[in-house]
Amino acid sequence: MTIRQDIHNSEIPALCRSCEARHRGVCGALTTDQLVELSRHTTKRKVDPGTVLVSDADTIDSYANVLAGVVKLTKTLPDGRQQIVGLQFAPDFIGRPFKHESSITAEAATPVRVCAFPKKSLDRMIELSPELGHRLHVQALNELDEARDWMLTLGRKTAAERVASFLHLIARHSDPEKELGGEVSFDLPLTRADIADFLGLTIETVSRQLTKLRKDGLIAVENNRHITVFDVARLERRANV
Template identity: 60%
Template sequence: MDIARYEIPDAGTPVACRSCQARHGVVCGALSSSQLKELGRHSLRRKVEAGSEIVAQGSESSFYSNIMRGVVKLCKVMPDGRQQIVGLQFAPDFVGRPFVRESTLSAEAATDAELCVFPRSLLDRMIAETPELQRSLHDQALRELDAAREWMLTLGRRTAEEKVASLLYLIAAHAEPQTATSTAFDLPLSRAEIADFLGLTIETVSRQMTRLRKSGVIHIENFRHILVPDMDALERVSA
């Protein structure tokens, strides 16, 4: 009986969607099979290289996207041209801001990435027709608000070591786990970008990375490849 109950909804789901990381994400998880089919007919996969702009600040984007692979950084450009990284997004996060025509942030691929791109007009219509999708997007907005408040605490009250550990834990939590307790990933940001994100100097970031390495909380290979042998230990250091 359980097998039948779970197989029936997938019977009408597009084949490409069944193994997609975003299938149960904010947008696609709230859509019916017929809506997924319609979205699938108008969507396309797009590969973007690290450093490529996905959405420009101040632009009126005609599309939304789900992250299939890679990391996207969200930035705020100030009037004098200075840029501040204000957030990171990972697979299967949704990129875009419904109900707002002009983007208040820029989105840029921090690593080589792959996106599933679909028309803004189509999804806006589905949002208007689907209360479940409206609730899902509302829930995402609340999670982002909570994350922003938590990051304010990180920047305002945590020590340099706790800041660096918090960022590493954030990235590690979205990486593919190697075992039940360990994971590994390539840093999606340079030391300079990490310093910018955390409000530290490059030298301080390097010192704290070395400190975490010497204490055994992380292992560093080839400068940017990070192994976390015990996620709980990294979480404890991040306070």
């Protein structure tokens, strides 16, 4: 890993120093001056699970970066049935450029730290910095790839495969550096209800499939939330990736 070496390090806003979004996230596209400008209107927030960051009811007037924790993006039918359509991890960007209303709700799934700034400020910078526009474009395309991957899961996989796919997804994000060789363990960022909403299943089915994986010796579960996958390759086979 290379540490970014800035010429005038002292000028970088205190808010932005040691922020992951400045390296792998969208802020990496900004010059020090632009960072200073943006940080003038920026607030770092720490929010509890369940906090709604963006509602599909509102018009959006701010963007945010996820600094820590997991944010779930959801859609809801008139009668209340809900589907999680995406998970955002650090240092993902939250927002829908070039539109004023959101068609989805963004809600903290775990304790989350976000860095929020006014839509207008960033919109202005997009026009000035092609690199920033490019980064947002790339993130949009990655999210599109992920969404389509998940469409395959929702449309064609069995309950057992879906749960295995989910564990595999979380395992990949738990330690992106690691090779995912044999054993991996992590805390689930979602409740059973959230997992069900992500997989298009019920909590009972999710629970049953987890017990099945446990009884088949593929995973261990402690305190409901902590999972150990003994052999990622074997899990992948179950997930039909």
